[in-house]
Amino acid sequence: MSASAPAPSSAHEALAIRITDLDKWYGDFHVLKHINLTVAKGERIVVCGPSGSGKSTLIRCINRLEMHQKGTIVVNGTELTDNLKNIDQVRSNVGMVFQHFNLFPHLTVLDNCTLAPIWVRKQPKAQAEQLAMQYLERVRIADQAHKYPGQLSGGQQQRVAIARALCMTPSIMLFDEPTSALDPEMVKEVLDTMIMLAREGMTMLCVTHEMGFARAVADRVIFMDQGEIVEENTPDAFFESPKNERSRQFLSQILDR
Amino acid sequence: MAAIAWLRIHLFSSALNSMLTILIVAGLAWVLPGIFSWLIWDAVWGAKLPAACEAARGEGACWSVVWAKIRFMMFGTYPFGEQWRSGATIFVLTGLIVVSAIRWFWSRWLVAIWIVGIALAFWLMGGGLGLTPVKAEQWGGLPVTLILAIFGIGFAFPLGILLALGRRSQLPVIRAFSVIYIEAIRGVPLITVLFMASVMFALFMPEGMRIEQLLRAQIAIILFIAAYMAEAVRGGLQAVPRGQYEAAEALGLSYWRAMGLIILPQALKISIPPIVNIFISVFKDTSLVVIIGIYDFAYAVKKSVETDIAWRNYIVEAFLFSILIYWVYCFAMSKYSQWLEGQLARGERR
Numbered sequence: 222m223s224a225s226a227p228a229p230s231s232a233h234e235a236l237a238i239r240i241t242d243l244d245k246w247y248g249d250f251h252v253l254k255h256i257n258l259t260v261a262k263g264e265r266i267v268v269c270g271p272s273g274s275g276k277s278t279l280i281r282c283i284n285r286l287e288m289h290q291k292g293t294i295v296v297n298g299t300e301l302t303d304n305l306k307n308i309d310q311v312r313s314n315v316g317m318v319f320q321h322f323n324l325f326p327h328l329t330v331l332d333n334c335t336l337a338p339i340w341v342r343k344q345p346k347a348q349a350e351q352l353a354m355q356y357l358e359r360v361r362i363a364d365q366a367h368k369y370p371g372q373l374s375g376g377q378q379q380r381v382a383i384a385r386a387l388c389m390t391p392s393i394m395l396f397d398e399p400t401s402a403l404d405p406e407m408v409k410e411v412l413d414t415m416i417m418l419a420r421e422g423m424t425m426l427c428v429t430h431e432m433g434f435a436r437a438v439a440d441r442v443i444f445m446d447q448g449e450i451v452e453e454n455t456p457d458a459f460f461e462s463p464k465n466e467r468s469r470q471f472l473s474q475i476l477d478r
Numbered sequence: 479m480a481a482i483a484w485l486r487i488h489l490f491s492s493a494l495n496s497m498l499t500i501l502i503v504a505g506l507a508w509v510l511p512g513i514f515s516w517l518i519w520d521a522v523w524g525a526k527l528p529a530a531c532e533a534a535r536g537e538g539a540c541w542s543v544v545w546a547k548i549r550f551m552m553f554g555t556y557p558f559g560e561q562w563r564s565g566a567t568i569f570v571l572t573g574l575i576v577v578s579a580i581r582w583f584w585s586r587w588l589v590a591i592w593i594v595g596i597a598l599a600f601w602l603m604g605g606g607l608g609l610t611p612v613k614a615e616q617w618g619g620l621p622v623t624l625i626l627a628i629f630g631i632g633f634a635f636p637l638g639i640l641l642a643l644g645r646r647s648q649l650p651v652i653r654a655f656s657v658i659y660i661e662a663i664r665g666v667p668l669i670t671v672l673f674m675a676s677v678m679f680a681l682f683m684p685e686g687m688r689i690e691q692l693l694r695a696q697i698a699i700i701l702f703i704a705a706y707m708a709e710a711v712r713g714g715l716q717a718v719p720r721g722q723y724e725a726a727e728a729l730g731l732s733y734w735r736a737m738g739l740i741i742l743p744q745a746l747k748i749s750i751p752p753i754v755n756i757f758i759s760v761f762k763d764t765s766l767v768v769i770i771g772i773y774d775f776a777y778a779v780k781k782s783v784e785t786d787i788a789w790r791n792y793i794v795e796a797f798l799f800s801i802l803i804y805w806v807y808c809f810a811m812s813k814y815s816q817w818l819e820g821q822l823a824r825g826e827r828r
Binding site: 389 | 719721722724725727728730731732735740743745748
């Protein structure tokens with residue numbers, strides 16, 4: 222834990238993520254403006270908003286794929302600073318699923334899943350493989366374990382990516398538009414996997430526009446526009462009677478499609 | 479019938495194409511018989527005396543020069559009675575290349591095999607432990623070429639990877655060092671680096687400390703190739719998508735693990751063609767060490783004929799022989815790299 226953490230942050234606090242007064246710039250461009258967000262353990266949050274609103278940047282700050290310039294981010298009681306040990310600790314507890322899967326093409330599905338447990342968690346190979354098969358089973362793709370990612374469909378690849386993240390037994394999962402690069406007929410298999418995960422009590426932050434998913438599992442919907450959190454609401458209230466003008470506009474656009 | 483159809487499509491598809499085909503075939507028919515009769519049919523083969531070659535002069539090549547001079551060509555000025563050791567070194571070093579090429583050996587074992595191979599080669603060449611010592615000044619011929627090329631490649635490869643990573647590093651000092659090193663080395667000819675190594679090392683070294691000429695040339699070659707290798711590897715690094723770096727980071731892999739397990743395996747695969755290109759040119763460029771007085775294979779071949787009045791008219795044949803040896807090694811590398819690319823691409827194809 223960092224000595225510079227301003228607020229008391231103990232390991233057993235009930236918050237999974239606490240973001241306070243977060244600001245981030247790309248050069249002169251102010252991508253994230255004064256973000257405040259807390260996520261309780263076991264909570265499922267859907268983040269949506271038009272493209273360029275900063276929603277991906279926000280969740281990428283949580284495992285420090287992006288650096289923030291102002292404010293604090295505390296994940297499971299560990300503050301994200303330049304301290305590499307803290308970053309490693311956070312990353313090994315936070316799983317991430319990317320829009321473009323980012324599986325390792327030179328490794329088999331099974332090796333994709335066991336790589337981090339073996340090299341980061343120092344698990345014995347046999348144990349890591351057993352665990353990996355268990356998770357591959359859960360995302361219903363165990364029969365493809367010995368294939369290479371390039372031999373799988375997009376939906377299968379994304380399910381492998383989810384299993385790969387789960388193999389590190391994370392306490393928080395981040396999803397960065399997990400279904401936007403998929404062909405329409407494959408969206409459901411990935412969403413079903415995510416819904417299953419949500420039902421098991423995983424803390425989840427999902428950047429997605431899938432309303433069905435949001436309604437099925439989200440505790441809260443966060444709407445972002447131009448780097449700000451514009452609205453926080455329950456899914457039903459957000460989709461039926463959004464409070465904010467910009468939310469309304471955005472919803473009318475995605476519903477028209 | 480299939481053959482006729484093939485001919486029609488490929489060689490006689492139009493009037494112009496037919497004309498070109500006939501012209502080229504006629505040209506070959508005019509040139510090739512002369513070349514082949516000089517090279518093969520009218521050539522003097524086997525261990526014959528110079529007089530036999532004299533009789534065939536202008537008609538056929540004199541391959542007897544190779545029979546007469548093979549030991550000097552292959553081993554240079556290495557003590558005559560000990561030349562079996564040079565021969566054994568050629569086998570050990572060629573074996574090292576072959577083993578490194580087999581995927582089955584691609585593990586930690588390869589490092590051990592290399593250490594054993596290097597030790598064996600130097601023991602055989604240098605002597606000691608029961609073998610008569612032979613000073614490096616007396617080494618020569620193909621073993622010297624192989625030593626310079628193989629150790630040049632073997633050490634420059636990891637060094638080049640480090641420089642490539644350094645050039646893309648976030649740390650300004652490391653990045654600046656890598657950039658300056660690569661650009662400085664790439665800006666000068668190998669021949670001047672060899673000269674510097676030969677002359678300048680002595681000036682910088684403390685009194686009494688002398689490094690063998692061969693070792694100086696070796697160090698110069700390693701430092702030189704590393705710069706080119708770095709740029710070839712960097713090309714591969716840039717071709718690996720950003721998402722791969724991010725996925726490795728997100729899983730909590732450290733920088734070196736991410737590079738070693740995720741990024742480099744992909745980057746090096748992409749860089750195989752330029753890397754092998756460098757290997758091949760290094761193999762041939764080792765012949766430049768002649769300017770600092772090292773008896774490599776090409777120089778030994780030249781000297782072997784020049785120093786003997788009886789055979790000095792047959793230097794062309796001697797050079798053709800050395801070309802054949804260089805070609806066999808280089809062509810093997812080239813073919814191997816093509817095979818390897820196919821192998822590595824196999825599993826990942828849909």
